[in-house]
Amino acid sequence: MAKDHEDTREYQLSNGLKLIVREDHRAPTVAHMVWYRAGSMDEVNGRTGLAHVLEHMMFKGTDKVKAGEFSRLVAALGGRENAFTNRDYTAYFQQVEKSKLDEVIKLEADRMSNLNFDDSEFLKEIQVVMEERRLRTEDNPSSLLNESLMATAYMSSPYRYPVVGWMNDLQNMKANDARDWYRSWYKPNNATVVITGDVDAKQVLAAVEKYYGSIPAQELPVRKPQIEPPQKGIKQVQVKAPADSAQLTMAWKVPRLEVGKLDDPEPYALELLTSVLDGYDNARLNRVLVKQEKVVNDVGVGYDMISRGPELFEIAATMAKGKTVAQAQVSIRKALDELKQKGILDSELKRIKVRILSEQIYKRDSIFGQAMEIGSTEMAGFSWRDIDYMLEKMQTITPEQVQAVAQKYLVDEGLTMAVLDPQARQSVAKEGKR
Amino acid sequence: MKAFNQMILGCLLAFGVITSAQAILTIEKLENYKGAKAYLVQTKALPMVDIEVSIDAGDRYDPVGKSGLADMTATLMNYGVQDDKRMLSEAQIADEIADLGASIGLSVGGERAILRIRSLSRKDLRDRAVQLASAMLAAPTYDPNIVRREKQRTITSLLEAETKPEYVLDRRFKKMVYGTYPLADSPSVKSVGAITPTDLVQFHKQFYRTDRMIVSIVGDVDQAEANEIIHALLKRIPQSGPFIAPLPEFQRSPVEPLAQREVQIPFDSQQAHIAMGMTAVARNNPDYFPLLVGNYVLGGGGFVSRLMNEVREKRGLAYSVSSYFAPGKDTGIFQAGLQTKNDQSSVALQVMSDTIAKFIADGPTTSELVAAKANLVNGYPLRIDNNRKLLDNVSSIAWNDLPLDTMEVWTKQVEAVTLDQVKSAFEKYLAMDRMKIVVLGAQNK
Numbered sequence: 080m081a082k083d084h085e086d087t088r089e090y091q092l093s094n095g096l097k098l099i100v101r102e103d104h105r106a107p108t109v110a111h112m113v114w115y116r117a118g119s120m121d122e123v124n125g126r127t128g129l130a131h132v133l134e135h136m137m138f139k140g141t142d143k144v145k146a147g148e149f150s151r152l153v154a155a156l157g158g159r160e161n162a163f164t165n166r167d168y169t170a171y172f173q174q175v176e177k178s179k180l181d182e183v184i185k186l187e188a189d190r191m192s193n194l195n196f197d198d199s200e201f202l203k204e205i206q207v208v209m210e211e212r213r214l215r216t217e218d219n220p221s222s223l224l225n226e227s228l229m230a231t232a233y234m235s236s237p238y239r240y241p242v243v244g245w246m247n248d249l250q251n252m253k254a255n256d257a258r259d260w261y262r263s264w265y266k267p268n269n270a271t272v273v274i275t276g277d278v279d280a281k282q283v284l285a286a287v288e289k290y291y292g293s294i295p296a297q298e299l300p301v302r303k304p305q306i307e308p309p310q311k312g313i314k315q316v317q318v319k320a321p322a323d324s325a326q327l328t329m330a331w332k333v334p335r336l337e338v339g340k341l342d343d344p345e346p347y348a349l350e351l352l353t354s355v356l357d358g359y360d361n362a363r364l365n366r367v368l369v370k371q372e373k374v375v376n377d378v379g380v381g382y383d384m385i386s387r388g389p390e391l392f393e394i395a396a397t398m399a400k401g402k403t404v405a406q407a408q409v410s411i412r413k414a415l416d417e418l419k420q421k422g423i424l425d426s427e428l429k430r431i432k433v434r435i436l437s438e439q440i441y442k443r444d445s446i447f448g449q450a451m452e453i454g455s456t457e458m459a460g461f462s463w464r465d466i467d468y469m470l471e472k473m474q475t476i477t478p479e480q481v482q483a484v485a486q487k488y489l490v491d492e493g494l495t496m497a498v499l500d501p502q503a504r505q506s507v508a509k510e511g512k513r
Numbered sequence: 514m515k516a517f518n519q520m521i522l523g524c525l526l527a528f529g530v531i532t533s534a535q536a537i538l539t540i541e542k543l544e545n546y547k548g549a550k551a552y553l554v555q556t557k558a559l560p561m562v563d564i565e566v567s568i569d570a571g572d573r574y575d576p577v578g579k580s581g582l583a584d585m586t587a588t589l590m591n592y593g594v595q596d597d598k599r600m601l602s603e604a605q606i607a608d609e610i611a612d613l614g615a616s617i618g619l620s621v622g623g624e625r626a627i628l629r630i631r632s633l634s635r636k637d638l639r640d641r642a643v644q645l646a647s648a649m650l651a652a653p654t655y656d657p658n659i660v661r662r663e664k665q666r667t668i669t670s671l672l673e674a675e676t677k678p679e680y681v682l683d684r685r686f687k688k689m690v691y692g693t694y695p696l697a698d699s700p701s702v703k704s705v706g707a708i709t710p711t712d713l714v715q716f717h718k719q720f721y722r723t724d725r726m727i728v729s730i731v732g733d734v735d736q737a738e739a740n741e742i743i744h745a746l747l748k749r750i751p752q753s754g755p756f757i758a759p760l761p762e763f764q765r766s767p768v769e770p771l772a773q774r775e776v777q778i779p780f781d782s783q784q785a786h787i788a789m790g791m792t793a794v795a796r797n798n799p800d801y802f803p804l805l806v807g808n809y810v811l812g813g814g815g816f817v818s819r820l821m822n823e824v825r826e827k828r829g830l831a832y833s834v835s836s837y838f839a840p841g842k843d844t845g846i847f848q849a850g851l852q853t854k855n856d857q858s859s860v861a862l863q864v865m866s867d868t869i870a871k872f873i874a875d876g877p878t879t880s881e882l883v884a885a886k887a888n889l890v891n892g893y894p895l896r897i898d899n900n901r902k903l904l905d906n907v908s909s910i911a912w913n914d915l916p917l918d919t920m921e922v923w924t925k926q927v928e929a930v931t932l933d934q935v936k937s938a939f940e941k942y943l944a945m946d947r948m949k950i951v952v953l954g955a956q957n958k
Contacts, residue, residue: 105899106897147817147822156888156891157891157894159815204829213783217783321781359611366604370662373665376666430611434614437614437615437633440560510778
């Protein structure tokens with residue numbers, strides 16, 4: 080295994096900051112990311128959306144770098160930058176030509192401990208975040224449906240909160256809420272720096288030591304497990320929103336890969352089941368539901384075995400013209416029953432495994448993609464070293480194991496169904512000149 | 514698994530693609546084959562290859578009343594083909610592509626249809642992927658049953674799209690900005706409904722011929738292998754075909770009173786969506802670089818543009834606001850846009866208009882120009898640092914008929930841009946009294 084990783088190095092500074100460097104010398108560029116293990120699942124009710132709001136505020140100035148200046152400095156370096164917040168984490172990145180790496184490290188390290196924004200900046204930015212919620216959720220029926228699905232499937236797990244936050248929580252958020260969040264979670268011992276590209280690992284370590292090394296560690300708030308109680312039967316939720324086609328999502332509670340249990344075959348089998356159902360144009364659900372029965376217009380399957388919180392196995396479909404949600408549900412259940420009873424073909428599974436192998440090569444084309452994979456794996460509590468092991472493990476899964484997880488987990492006890500009931504838009508007036 | 518990884522690592526250590534920012538890979542122009550131009554960039558670090566075929570068969574060739582035909586002609590090519598001597602069904606094609614670990618993507622824009630293959634470079638895998646793509650380009654079957662199914666799916670998607678503010682805005686904006694040019698018409702339930710299998714066969718025969726194709730290849734193949742790929746791809750496709758009527762001219766957006774060029778679409782979304790724009794330039798226009806640099810300052814430069822600063826940073830009016838030029842082989846458009854909650858739409862539109870008007874009138878400041886050039890020049894390596902991005906570049910150079918050294922001289926051309934050039938280019942091509950404006954949302958006084 081070690082031999083496979085000559086290109087990747089891991090270090091830990093004395094303040095707890097973890098650094099992972101992957102050397103890839105194909106082009107003179109580098110991706111620099113810092114990942115904080117603080118996402119919406121670390122929020123509490125009444126303060127949902129805080130992780131994401133803080134992400135916005137991180138661009139609003141430190142003691143030395145005034146509001147907006149961070150982006151101007153990165154831009155002057157020719158850099159591309161942004162940030163993203165998830166249920167599990169918040170991450171910041173810059174991509175630059177390699178000679179500019181030290182400068183972005185310096186900037187990112189500065190805002191790890193010196194963030195200092197004005198109330199007035201907060202008041203403007205919270206408006207921007209509300210616009211973001213309007214754009215991505217309020218006016219987007221699929222997002223509304225997903226939001227309700229999560230809030231229905233989970234009673235106690237904080238995975239029930241939308242990452243962007245409930246609108247009312249955003250309206251009542253204060254600058255100090257954001258500051259408290261920052262003071263609680265933005266610590267070197269809660270962060271992982273990932274650097275990929277045309278670099279020398281030793282030199283990178285020196286730069287990271289220099290800029291991040293002096294930031295003191297601090298004890299993190301206690302994270303309660305908040306384990307979701309077992310579900311005892313079907314849950315359903317309906318969302319009425321402007322749309323033309325009805326949508327149906329069926330979501331089952333399924334296991335994820337647990338840290339320290341890398342040999343558990345079930346999560347791998349569930350990943351492969353996802354691809355058997357939806358991994359290519361002629362995969363089962365697309366073939367049967369879209370092409371043969373023409374009962375749905377589109378269908379997709381989602382499952383991610385790696386996460387901090389509980390996992391759902393989701394099948395989402397948009398109805399075909401004239402078809403009902405009930406008809407689609409019957410067809411989905413029929414396809415699943417067939418798989419549960421008759422299993423899957425060797426050739427189907429082999430096809431999926433070939434794709435997984437070739438993806439291993441294709442993903443190397445992007446240093447940014449590699450940094451994403453390393454960072455998200457680390458945030459879920461695994462090591463980047465586990466990635467190849469997981470992929471090897473995936474290759475050992477049998478058709479019987481895939482069939483077994485379908486039989487065991489795609490059952491009504493753990494099912495939540497969300498239905499989008501399409502409504503006509505209220506607009507009546509004709510188009511006009513202003 | 515292990516063998517795979519070691520193969521990658523071995524390659525990674527043995528080669529370097531670009532060793533410094535100065536050494537930019539050369540584009541090799543290959544011999545024309547049956548009238549098709551062909552280009553290659555060799556990158557040996559990864560055992561993979563990306564192949565693109567651009568076909569001069571974009572949406573602008575949709576016949577009147579059949580908008581969506583160009584799109585369906587391309588995107589149904591993989592739903593059944595005549596492969597050498599046997600028929601391959603859509604299911605067989607999809608299974609085979611998956612079994613190869615390859616992907617074949619089809620897409621259509623205003624000017625061109627694009628087929629893209631990504632495959633491992635191992636000869637047997639690559640050859641079969643190319644053979645499948647060749648069959649799609651040469652002999653798609655357009656089975657009437659599949660055509661009926663896909664038409665219905667497209668219509669269902671269109672009806673859904675018509676409930677979405679961004680789609681309704683975009684369709685209306687296109688209608689206004691393209692005027693009498695064919696791209697003014699978007700696919701509709703009626704136009705897609707009117708398309709027949711015969712139309713698809715006919716359109717394919719008319720446009721899918723090698724004298725309308727360009728092949729670009731990036732990856733782990735040498736010149737001889739690239740030539741082999743090109744021959745295999747194109748050998749079954751005819752070199753010419755039936756007469757194609759020339760396109761009408763895309764006429765410059767005229768000076769008009771505001772009432773003639775601004776439209777309000779009532780829509781009960783929470784946010785108003787606003788688009789503003791007009792005709793602009795082609796990619797090979799000598800003013801391309803001044804416009805590129807200028808637009809970075811105006812609305813292209815992410816968090817640091819003037820539009821972002823005025824609309825979002827200073828006033829918190831929108832999450833996203835931007836402007837861009839979309840130059841093609843022929844004249845493209847300039848467009849700016851934002852979304853804001855309904856009761857702010859007037860003020861947001863005013864801020865956006867004022868910002869654009871001031872920029873056209875005064876151009877950038879010296880420090881803005883310096884900052885724009887710094888970003889574009891320093892960031893250039895990020896535009897060419899993997900195979901996918903290289904293919905995008907080669908493809909653009911080939912399609913737009915740009916000089917082969919475009920990537921090498923790109924930063925020099927940016928550096929050479931002066932304040933006066935930016936100012937006069939914006940004044941020359943953009944004008945506030947020509948801008949089309951669409952505001953979609955609830956009424957707002």
